[in-house]
Amino acid sequence: MNIKQFAINNISRNIKAYVGYLASIVISSALLFSFIMFTSHPDLEISQFPDYLKEGLKMSKIIAYLFLFFFVFYSVSIFLKSRYKEFGILYITGISKQQVMKLIFIENIIINIASSVIGVIIGLVFSKIFLVIMSTFLELSPLKFYIPINAILSTLFYFIILAILTSVFASFIVKENQVLRLLKGTKTPKPEPKTSLVFVILSICLFVIAYYSAVTSTDQYTTYLRLVPVTSLTILATYLFFSQFSVFFLKKLKLNKRFYRKNTNMLWISNLIYKVKDNARIFFLIAITSAVAFTAIGTVYSFWKDVKRQINLIYPNTMYYSTMTLHNDTKKPDSKEKDTERMRFIESELKKENVDYTRINGEFKTVFPKKSDFNVRIMKESKYLEIIKTIGVNPISFEDNESISLLSSSLPGDKKVKENVVIGNKSLRIVKQVEECVMPAYYDNMYVVKDNFYDSIKSKFIVDRFTTFEVADSSKTTEICRQFENKFNDESGMQPYLFFSKELMIENGKLTYSTFMFLAIFIGMIFFVTTSSFLYNKFYMDCQVDKKKYEQLNKLGMTYNEIKKASTIEIGIVFLLPYVVAVIHSIFALTALRNSFDIEVASSAVLVMGSLFLVQIVYFLIVRNNYLKEIRLNLVNF
Structure with missing residues (x-):
C-alpha cells in the first residue's frame, strides 16, 4: 500500500474525525462561491455602485479569504496535534518525515477539493433561490440563473492553494525528533490550571472601563474617539476573562464543598476547569468574532430599517435645486438659461x-466677514415662512437684532449653536434653532433674519438661488428625478448646481445599507461556521478521551443519566459561554450606537441575536446528541 492509498483509507475509515473539518469547508466554499457568483453576475452592474460600495465588496472578499486562511491553519494545528500518537507510531515503524508530509499533503488536497466541489454543487443547486433573495433584498431587477465559470474556478483554486499552504504549515507542527512526545500524545498528565488574582481583577476592571466608556458616549465625535481604546480594552478583557477569571471562578466553586459534592457537580466542575483553560484561546476567538458579527449586522440592520426617517430629517424637501456660486466667481451668461x-x-x-406640486423660488446670501474666514448664509424671514408652510413645520418668531439657526437640533450628535453671530457689521442674538430641518442639512451655518436686514447687506456676499418642489406623495417623483440626473448630470461641472431628491436619497440609502447588510451577514456566517467547527473538532477529540473515563466511572456505578446530566451542563457552558459574552459586548456596542445616532436598536438586537441563538441551540443539541451516542457505546450500566 502506497502513501496515496494510505491517505485515502485514513480519511474513509476515520470519517468522524474529519467530518467537522469537511462540513466547515463545504459550507465555507458554498458561501464563498455564492458571494463570487452574485458579485460577478453579468446583469449586476457593479460599476454603477458608488465607490465605497465597490470597496466594501472587495474588503469583504479579502476579510473572508484571510479569516478562512486563519481558520484552516488553526484547525489543522489542532487536528494534527490530536494525531500525535498516530504520527509517533508511523515514525517508529520507519516512515520518513517526507512521507509524513506527503501523507498530510494528500489528505489536505483530497479534503479541500472534495469539500469545495460539494460546496460549489450546493451553491449551484440553491443559486436561483439565492439570486432571487438577493435581488429582492437589494431591490434590484431579478437576476437570472447562469453558470458562473469564474466563481467555480475561483473557489476551487482558492481551496487548492489553501490545502498546499496548510501542508507546508504542517511541517512546523509535526517534527520527527519529538517521537516520545508524539507517542505520549494527549496522555501526558496535565497540571492543575493556575490563575493570577491580579489578572482576574484586571479583567473585571477593564470590562467596567470599556462598558462605561461605551454607554457614556453621547455623540458621534466621542464615539469615534473612544472606538479604538474601548475595542482594545474589550479584547484584552475578554482574553483575561476566559484564561483567568472563568478558571478562577470554577476553582472557587470547587472550594464550596457543599455545592461541589452535590450530585454530579464534582464531575462537570472538575472537567470544566481543564477544558476552559485548554480552550481559552478558542473561546476568546469565538466571543470576539461573534461580537463583531452581531454588532455589524445589528448596526447595519438598524440603519437600513431607519433609512427613511434619517433622510426625512436631513432632506425635508421632496426636490431641491440650487445654484452653486463660488466666491469672486463670475457666472457664465447662459447659466440662468440652463437653470431655467x-x-x-x-x-x-x-x-x-x-x-x-408646490413650487417655491428663493435665494440666500453667503456673507463673508471682514476679519474672519468664517462665512454665514442668511435667508429672509418671509421665505422661511413660505417654506415651512409647505412642509408642515411650526414657525419660530423673533425680533429685530435677533436670528434663528436652521441647524436642526434633532440631528444626531452635538448640534448646539452660538449665542451670537456677526453678519456684516452687526451682531445678532441667536434666540433658537429649529427642531426640524427646513433646508437640506448640507447647509450647516444658515440663519433666518428679518427681510429689511437681509436687504441691507450690500457688500462681500454672493447670492445663490434655489427652487423647491413639494409633493404629497414623494414616491411619485422617483423616476422623474432619475431622468433629471441622467439628462443633466454631465453638465454639473460646467454650471455647478446642487440637486437633492428625497426619494433618490432613500433609494440609494436602502441600496447602501442592503449591500452592507449582505456583506455583514456573509462575513458573520463565515465566522459562525468556522468557529463552530473549532468547537466540534475539540469535542470530538475530547470525546475520545472522555469515553474511557466515563466507561470506568460507569463500571464503578455511575449511571448513563448522571453522565448525560453532567455532560449536558459541561457542553452547554462550553457552547453558550462565548455566545453570552459576545451578546453582552454587542449590547453595549449597540447602546453606544443608539446614544450617538439617536437610532432604535432594540428590535435589531433581538432579531439578530435571537436568530443566531436559535441556530446555536440547534447546533448544541446536534453536538450533544453525537457526543452522548459515542459515550454510550462503551457503557454497561444504564
Missing part, C-alpha cells in the same frame, strides 16, 4: 405624470 431649462424639465415631467 432644468426647472422647466422637472415641471413638465410632473405635469405629464399628473402629479400635484
Whole structure:
C-alpha cells in the first residue's frame, strides 16, 4: 500500500474525525462561491455602485479569504496535534518525515477539493433561490440563473492553494525528533490550571472601563474617539476573562464543598476547569468574532430599517435645486438659461405624470466677514415662512437684532449653536434653532433674519438661488428625478448646481445599507461556521478521551443519566459561554450606537441575536446528541 492509498483509507475509515473539518469547508466554499457568483453576475452592474460600495465588496472578499486562511491553519494545528500518537507510531515503524508530509499533503488536497466541489454543487443547486433573495433584498431587477465559470474556478483554486499552504504549515507542527512526545500524545498528565488574582481583577476592571466608556458616549465625535481604546480594552478583557477569571471562578466553586459534592457537580466542575483553560484561546476567538458579527449586522440592520426617517430629517424637501456660486466667481451668461431649462424639465415631467406640486423660488446670501474666514448664509424671514408652510413645520418668531439657526437640533450628535453671530457689521442674538430641518442639512451655518436686514447687506456676499418642489406623495417623483440626473448630470461641472431628491436619497440609502447588510451577514456566517467547527473538532477529540473515563466511572456505578446530566451542563457552558459574552459586548456596542445616532436598536438586537441563538441551540443539541451516542457505546450500566 502506497502513501496515496494510505491517505485515502485514513480519511474513509476515520470519517468522524474529519467530518467537522469537511462540513466547515463545504459550507465555507458554498458561501464563498455564492458571494463570487452574485458579485460577478453579468446583469449586476457593479460599476454603477458608488465607490465605497465597490470597496466594501472587495474588503469583504479579502476579510473572508484571510479569516478562512486563519481558520484552516488553526484547525489543522489542532487536528494534527490530536494525531500525535498516530504520527509517533508511523515514525517508529520507519516512515520518513517526507512521507509524513506527503501523507498530510494528500489528505489536505483530497479534503479541500472534495469539500469545495460539494460546496460549489450546493451553491449551484440553491443559486436561483439565492439570486432571487438577493435581488429582492437589494431591490434590484431579478437576476437570472447562469453558470458562473469564474466563481467555480475561483473557489476551487482558492481551496487548492489553501490545502498546499496548510501542508507546508504542517511541517512546523509535526517534527520527527519529538517521537516520545508524539507517542505520549494527549496522555501526558496535565497540571492543575493556575490563575493570577491580579489578572482576574484586571479583567473585571477593564470590562467596567470599556462598558462605561461605551454607554457614556453621547455623540458621534466621542464615539469615534473612544472606538479604538474601548475595542482594545474589550479584547484584552475578554482574553483575561476566559484564561483567568472563568478558571478562577470554577476553582472557587470547587472550594464550596457543599455545592461541589452535590450530585454530579464534582464531575462537570472538575472537567470544566481543564477544558476552559485548554480552550481559552478558542473561546476568546469565538466571543470576539461573534461580537463583531452581531454588532455589524445589528448596526447595519438598524440603519437600513431607519433609512427613511434619517433622510426625512436631513432632506425635508421632496426636490431641491440650487445654484452653486463660488466666491469672486463670475457666472457664465447662459447659466440662468440652463437653470431655467432644468426647472422647466422637472415641471413638465410632473405635469405629464399628473402629479400635484408646490413650487417655491428663493435665494440666500453667503456673507463673508471682514476679519474672519468664517462665512454665514442668511435667508429672509418671509421665505422661511413660505417654506415651512409647505412642509408642515411650526414657525419660530423673533425680533429685530435677533436670528434663528436652521441647524436642526434633532440631528444626531452635538448640534448646539452660538449665542451670537456677526453678519456684516452687526451682531445678532441667536434666540433658537429649529427642531426640524427646513433646508437640506448640507447647509450647516444658515440663519433666518428679518427681510429689511437681509436687504441691507450690500457688500462681500454672493447670492445663490434655489427652487423647491413639494409633493404629497414623494414616491411619485422617483423616476422623474432619475431622468433629471441622467439628462443633466454631465453638465454639473460646467454650471455647478446642487440637486437633492428625497426619494433618490432613500433609494440609494436602502441600496447602501442592503449591500452592507449582505456583506455583514456573509462575513458573520463565515465566522459562525468556522468557529463552530473549532468547537466540534475539540469535542470530538475530547470525546475520545472522555469515553474511557466515563466507561470506568460507569463500571464503578455511575449511571448513563448522571453522565448525560453532567455532560449536558459541561457542553452547554462550553457552547453558550462565548455566545453570552459576545451578546453582552454587542449590547453595549449597540447602546453606544443608539446614544450617538439617536437610532432604535432594540428590535435589531433581538432579531439578530435571537436568530443566531436559535441556530446555536440547534447546533448544541446536534453536538450533544453525537457526543452522548459515542459515550454510550462503551457503557454497561444504564
